[in-house]
Amino acid sequence: MDQDRETGTEFQPKFDAAGLVTAVVTDVRNGDVLMVAHMNAEAIERTIATGEAHFWSRSRGSLWRKGETSGHVLRVAEMRVDCDQDAIWIKAEPAGPACHTGAPNCFYRRIEGGVLVRA
């Protein structure tokens, strides 16, 4: 089974105890990591069906279409899964800033000498 997961062609996400996998979204234009979030089975289905990234909001406990309020949707260019199928990589074209803070992506600070520096 674990061997199948690594080498096979069947998409069988390995959900954690909360029914989630980790999702990493990068900007298809420049490779920057835009955000890290979580997906449940429904979020994966909706993402594949619509071509727009959906996640599971752990804080709100609900399905979440990224950009549903801001308009800053993430148009999926490619989806990949990792070796043990507990993480998904989405290459996306963002319609606007991907971070709720208004930054282009959520990773706007470098860790340097133990403190954070604006990237």
Added chain:
Amino acid sequence: MDQDRETGTEFQPKFDAAGLVTAVVTDVRNGDVLMVAHMNAEAIERTIATGEAHFWSRSRGSLWRKGETSGHVLRVAEMRVDCDQDAIWIKAEPAGPACHTGAPNCFYRRIEGGVLVRA
């Protein structure tokens, strides 16, 4: 506190109940996502101190210097933290295939039409 986490210069990782944050490693040369793993406080410290990526292995329950057996270490070029400080992005130069399967990275399959296709 949450506001400080988003806007401040203090590095204060938001560990989950298991004492972990999510870590995403990309290849500094081409932006590919190499792997997704987890870090505890010690893994973060060792990574900063040595310039080589360390993680917490949930399956083995131990600190793990990536490449300690394979030699395929991940040399850290830059570390970033996301808005709410529960995810870390490492840009790294890999000394060899980053995936234990021998693939250059763990995301060697695209999700297409519900099945997996070699990327």
